[in-house]
Amino acid sequence: MARTDPAVLFDETPDEFADWTRAVAASLRERHDALVEGAVEEYGRVMAALPADHDRKDFALEVAKTVHRGVLFLLRDERRAAVSDWAWKQVEPRVERPFRNAEE
Template sequence: MTLLHDVLDPVELTEAVGTGLIRTQRHPRLPFTIYHCTEARRYSGAWSPVTPAYRGLIVSSGGRIVARTVWAVLATGGSRDVLLEPLPDEFHVWARGVAERLTTEVDSRAAAVEAAYDELVAGLPAGWGRKKFALAAVRSPHRGELFQRLDGHDYRPGLWQRARPPVDVAVRGAGE
Protein backbone atom coordinates (compact mmCIF):
# COMPACT_ATOMS: atom_id res chain seq x y z
CA MET A 1 0.00 0.00 0.00
CA THR A 2 1.60 3.26 -1.15
CA LEU A 3 0.62 6.32 0.85
CA LEU A 4 0.56 9.76 -0.69
CA HIS A 5 2.90 11.27 1.88
CA ASP A 6 5.45 8.49 1.28
CA VAL A 7 5.79 9.43 -2.39
CA LEU A 8 5.17 13.17 -2.58
CA ASP A 9 5.89 16.04 -0.19
CA PRO A 10 2.65 17.10 1.57
CA VAL A 11 3.99 20.64 2.10
CA GLU A 12 4.57 21.07 -1.65
CA LEU A 13 1.08 19.67 -2.32
CA THR A 14 -0.49 22.16 0.10
CA GLU A 15 1.42 25.02 -1.55
CA ALA A 16 0.44 23.88 -5.07
CA VAL A 17 -3.24 23.64 -4.11
CA GLY A 18 -3.09 26.98 -2.27
CA THR A 19 -1.57 28.78 -5.24
CA GLY A 20 -4.02 27.21 -7.70
CA LEU A 21 -1.51 25.03 -9.57
CA ILE A 22 -3.26 21.82 -8.48
CA ARG A 23 -6.97 21.32 -7.93
CA THR A 24 -8.74 18.54 -6.13
CA GLN A 25 -11.99 16.93 -7.07
CA ARG A 26 -14.02 14.53 -4.95
CA HIS A 27 -15.31 11.39 -6.62
CA PRO A 28 -19.12 11.67 -6.71
CA ARG A 29 -19.77 8.32 -5.02
CA LEU A 30 -16.52 6.81 -3.76
CA PRO A 31 -14.20 8.14 -1.02
CA PHE A 32 -11.54 9.26 -3.49
CA THR A 33 -9.84 12.57 -4.18
CA ILE A 34 -8.67 13.16 -7.73
CA TYR A 35 -5.78 15.60 -8.25
CA HIS A 36 -5.29 17.55 -11.46
CA CYS A 37 -2.90 20.20 -12.76
CA THR A 38 -4.87 23.37 -13.41
CA GLU A 39 -5.10 25.48 -16.51
CA ALA A 40 -3.38 28.23 -14.52
CA ARG A 41 -0.31 26.02 -14.15
CA ARG A 42 -0.31 25.18 -17.84
CA TYR A 43 -0.74 28.75 -19.08
CA SER A 44 1.55 30.42 -16.58
CA GLY A 45 4.30 27.87 -17.14
CA ALA A 46 4.57 27.47 -13.37
CA TRP A 47 6.10 24.06 -13.18
CA SER A 48 7.73 22.12 -10.41
CA PRO A 49 8.57 18.45 -10.03
CA VAL A 50 5.39 18.12 -7.96
CA THR A 51 2.77 19.45 -10.36
CA PRO A 52 2.95 16.80 -13.12
CA ALA A 53 3.00 14.04 -10.50
CA TYR A 54 -0.56 15.00 -9.56
CA ARG A 55 -1.95 14.76 -13.08
CA GLY A 56 -4.73 12.20 -12.74
CA LEU A 57 -3.61 11.01 -9.30
CA ILE A 58 -6.39 9.28 -7.34
CA VAL A 59 -6.06 8.98 -3.56
CA SER A 60 -8.36 7.25 -1.08
CA SER A 61 -9.73 9.02 1.98
CA GLY A 62 -7.05 7.21 4.02
CA GLY A 63 -4.27 8.73 1.91
CA ARG A 64 -3.52 5.57 -0.10
CA ILE A 65 -2.67 6.07 -3.78
CA VAL A 66 -5.29 4.15 -5.70
CA ALA A 67 -4.13 5.02 -9.23
CA ARG A 68 -1.62 7.23 -10.95
CA THR A 69 -0.75 7.63 -14.56
CA VAL A 70 2.36 6.02 -15.93
CA TRP A 71 3.26 9.29 -17.61
CA ALA A 72 3.25 11.20 -14.33
CA VAL A 73 5.71 8.77 -12.78
CA LEU A 74 8.02 8.77 -15.77
CA ALA A 75 7.84 12.52 -16.38
CA THR A 76 8.99 13.18 -12.82
CA GLY A 77 11.75 10.75 -12.81
CA GLY A 78 9.71 8.85 -10.27
CA SER A 79 10.79 5.47 -9.00
CA ARG A 80 9.71 2.76 -11.37
CA ASP A 81 9.47 0.55 -8.22
CA VAL A 82 6.55 2.77 -7.09
CA LEU A 83 4.96 2.36 -10.49
CA LEU A 84 5.48 -1.41 -10.52
CA GLU A 85 4.45 -2.06 -6.92
CA PRO A 86 0.79 -2.83 -7.66
CA LEU A 87 1.60 -5.00 -10.70
CA PRO A 88 2.04 -8.76 -10.58
CA ASP A 89 5.73 -9.76 -10.71
CA GLU A 90 5.43 -11.20 -14.22
CA PHE A 91 4.70 -7.70 -15.59
CA HIS A 92 7.77 -6.02 -14.06
CA VAL A 93 10.22 -6.90 -16.85
CA TRP A 94 7.73 -5.84 -19.53
CA ALA A 95 6.87 -2.57 -17.77
CA ARG A 96 10.53 -1.71 -17.21
CA GLY A 97 11.19 -2.31 -20.91
CA VAL A 98 8.33 0.00 -21.91
CA ALA A 99 9.56 2.63 -19.44
CA GLU A 100 13.09 2.42 -20.85
CA ARG A 101 11.82 2.79 -24.43
CA LEU A 102 9.71 5.80 -23.48
CA THR A 103 12.59 7.39 -21.58
CA THR A 104 14.85 6.89 -24.59
CA GLU A 105 12.19 8.42 -26.86
CA VAL A 106 11.78 11.51 -24.66
CA ASP A 107 15.55 11.92 -24.27
CA SER A 108 15.95 11.71 -28.05
CA ARG A 109 13.23 14.31 -28.62
CA ALA A 110 14.80 16.60 -26.00
CA ALA A 111 18.18 16.29 -27.72
CA ALA A 112 16.52 17.20 -31.04
CA VAL A 113 14.93 20.28 -29.43
CA GLU A 114 18.27 21.37 -27.95
CA ALA A 115 20.02 20.89 -31.30
CA ALA A 116 17.30 22.85 -33.12
CA TYR A 117 17.49 25.64 -30.52
CA ASP A 118 21.29 25.88 -30.76
CA GLU A 119 21.15 25.91 -34.58
CA LEU A 120 18.37 28.51 -34.64
CA VAL A 121 20.12 30.86 -32.20
CA ALA A 122 23.45 30.48 -34.02
CA GLY A 123 21.77 31.56 -37.26
CA LEU A 124 20.22 34.73 -35.84
CA PRO A 125 21.86 38.12 -36.35
CA ALA A 126 23.57 39.89 -33.47
CA GLY A 127 21.13 41.64 -31.16
CA TRP A 128 18.20 39.51 -32.28
CA GLY A 129 14.87 39.83 -30.51
CA ARG A 130 11.81 37.69 -30.01
CA LYS A 131 10.39 38.64 -33.42
CA LYS A 132 13.50 37.39 -35.27
CA PHE A 133 13.45 34.25 -33.14
CA ALA A 134 9.76 33.69 -33.94
CA LEU A 135 10.29 34.12 -37.68
CA ALA A 136 12.90 31.39 -37.62
CA ALA A 137 11.21 29.10 -35.06
CA VAL A 138 7.85 28.98 -36.84
CA ARG A 139 9.38 26.78 -39.54
CA SER A 140 10.57 24.17 -37.03
CA PRO A 141 8.60 21.08 -36.06
CA HIS A 142 9.79 21.89 -32.52
CA ARG A 143 8.45 25.46 -32.48
CA GLY A 144 6.44 25.04 -29.27
CA GLU A 145 9.38 23.60 -27.38
CA LEU A 146 11.70 26.23 -28.85
CA PHE A 147 9.58 29.04 -27.40
CA GLN A 148 9.38 27.28 -24.04
CA ARG A 149 13.17 26.90 -24.10
CA LEU A 150 13.59 30.58 -25.02
CA ASP A 151 11.36 31.60 -22.10
CA GLY A 152 13.22 29.37 -19.64
CA HIS A 153 10.37 26.88 -19.20
CA ASP A 154 10.77 23.11 -19.01
CA TYR A 155 9.38 21.60 -22.22
CA ARG A 156 9.97 17.97 -21.17
CA PRO A 157 6.51 17.45 -19.60
CA GLY A 158 5.01 18.12 -23.04
CA LEU A 159 7.38 15.58 -24.59
CA TRP A 160 6.22 13.03 -22.00
CA GLN A 161 2.58 13.76 -22.79
CA ARG A 162 3.20 12.81 -26.42
CA ALA A 163 5.31 9.72 -25.68
CA ARG A 164 3.30 6.55 -26.06
CA PRO A 165 4.29 2.92 -26.45
CA PRO A 166 3.42 1.35 -29.80
CA VAL A 167 -0.11 -0.09 -29.75
CA ASP A 168 1.12 -3.66 -30.21
CA VAL A 169 3.36 -3.32 -27.11
CA ALA A 170 0.51 -1.96 -25.00
CA VAL A 171 -1.97 -4.59 -26.19
CA ARG A 172 0.18 -7.72 -26.22
CA GLY A 173 1.26 -7.48 -22.63
CA ALA A 174 4.02 -9.18 -20.71
CA GLY A 175 3.65 -12.75 -21.80
CA GLU A 176 4.33 -12.21 -25.48
Protein backbone atom coordinates (compact mmCIF):
# COMPACT_ATOMS: atom_id res chain seq x y z
CA MET A 1 0.00 0.00 0.00
CA ALA A 2 1.44 3.34 -0.98
CA ARG A 3 1.64 5.82 1.84
CA THR A 4 0.26 9.25 1.19
CA ASP A 5 -0.05 12.60 2.85
CA PRO A 6 -2.26 12.20 5.93
CA ALA A 7 -4.28 15.26 4.88
CA VAL A 8 -6.39 12.92 2.72
CA LEU A 9 -8.12 11.80 5.91
CA PHE A 10 -9.53 15.24 6.78
CA ASP A 11 -12.84 14.58 5.03
CA GLU A 12 -13.42 11.59 7.30
CA THR A 13 -12.45 13.32 10.55
CA PRO A 14 -15.19 14.51 12.92
CA ASP A 15 -15.18 18.27 13.46
CA GLU A 16 -14.20 17.97 17.14
CA PHE A 17 -10.92 16.28 16.12
CA ALA A 18 -10.14 18.46 13.10
CA ASP A 19 -7.56 20.72 14.76
CA TRP A 20 -5.76 17.81 16.38
CA THR A 21 -5.79 15.86 13.12
CA ARG A 22 -4.36 18.80 11.19
CA ALA A 23 -1.60 19.27 13.78
CA VAL A 24 -0.65 15.60 13.65
CA ALA A 25 -0.73 15.64 9.84
CA ALA A 26 1.50 18.73 9.75
CA SER A 27 3.97 17.08 12.13
CA LEU A 28 4.07 13.87 10.07
CA ARG A 29 4.49 15.87 6.86
CA GLU A 30 7.39 17.85 8.37
CA ARG A 31 9.11 14.66 9.53
CA HIS A 32 8.54 13.06 6.10
CA ASP A 33 9.98 16.07 4.28
CA ALA A 34 12.99 16.20 6.62
CA LEU A 35 13.75 12.52 5.98
CA VAL A 36 13.52 12.95 2.21
CA GLU A 37 15.65 16.09 2.33
CA GLY A 38 18.24 14.36 4.51
CA ALA A 39 18.42 11.40 2.14
CA VAL A 40 18.78 13.70 -0.88
CA GLU A 41 21.59 15.61 0.87
CA GLU A 42 23.31 12.36 1.78
CA TYR A 43 22.96 11.20 -1.83
CA GLY A 44 24.60 14.43 -2.97
CA ARG A 45 27.54 13.85 -0.62
CA VAL A 46 27.95 10.30 -1.91
CA MET A 47 27.86 11.44 -5.53
CA ALA A 48 30.39 14.20 -4.82
CA ALA A 49 32.79 11.62 -3.35
CA LEU A 50 32.63 9.39 -6.43
CA PRO A 51 34.63 9.77 -9.64
CA ALA A 52 32.68 10.81 -12.74
CA ASP A 53 33.04 7.35 -14.30
CA HIS A 54 31.81 5.40 -11.25
CA ASP A 55 29.73 2.25 -11.56
CA ARG A 56 27.09 0.69 -9.33
CA LYS A 57 29.74 -1.18 -7.33
CA ASP A 58 31.62 2.06 -6.57
CA PHE A 59 28.32 3.61 -5.53
CA ALA A 60 27.52 0.65 -3.27
CA LEU A 61 30.92 0.84 -1.57
CA GLU A 62 30.44 4.54 -0.84
CA VAL A 63 26.80 4.05 0.28
CA ALA A 64 27.92 1.36 2.74
CA LYS A 65 29.41 4.19 4.83
CA THR A 66 26.05 6.00 5.17
CA VAL A 67 22.98 5.80 7.35
CA HIS A 68 20.26 5.60 4.66
CA ARG A 69 21.74 2.84 2.49
CA GLY A 70 18.57 1.49 0.88
CA VAL A 71 16.95 4.80 0.08
CA LEU A 72 20.11 6.06 -1.61
CA PHE A 73 19.76 3.31 -4.19
CA LEU A 74 16.17 4.41 -4.76
CA LEU A 75 17.43 7.93 -5.39
CA ARG A 76 20.14 6.65 -7.75
CA ASP A 77 17.52 4.73 -9.69
CA GLU A 78 15.31 7.87 -9.81
CA ARG A 79 12.45 6.18 -7.93
CA ARG A 80 11.13 9.32 -6.19
CA ALA A 81 7.73 7.80 -5.37
CA ALA A 82 9.45 4.90 -3.62
CA VAL A 83 11.59 7.40 -1.66
CA SER A 84 8.44 9.16 -0.50
CA ASP A 85 6.85 5.82 0.47
CA TRP A 86 10.00 4.97 2.46
CA ALA A 87 9.79 8.28 4.34
CA TRP A 88 6.08 7.83 5.11
CA LYS A 89 6.79 4.37 6.47
CA GLN A 90 9.48 5.83 8.75
CA VAL A 91 7.11 8.42 10.25
CA GLU A 92 4.01 6.24 10.38
CA PRO A 93 2.70 6.26 13.96
CA ARG A 94 2.69 2.98 15.83
CA VAL A 95 -0.72 1.51 16.44
CA GLU A 96 -1.76 1.93 20.04
CA ARG A 97 -4.90 0.93 21.79
CA PRO A 98 -6.10 3.98 23.74
CA PHE A 99 -7.79 3.73 27.13
CA ARG A 100 -6.79 0.13 27.62
CA ASN A 101 -7.08 -1.20 31.14
CA ALA A 102 -4.68 -3.81 32.46
CA GLU A 103 -7.68 -6.12 32.88
CA GLU A 104 -8.57 -6.14 29.17
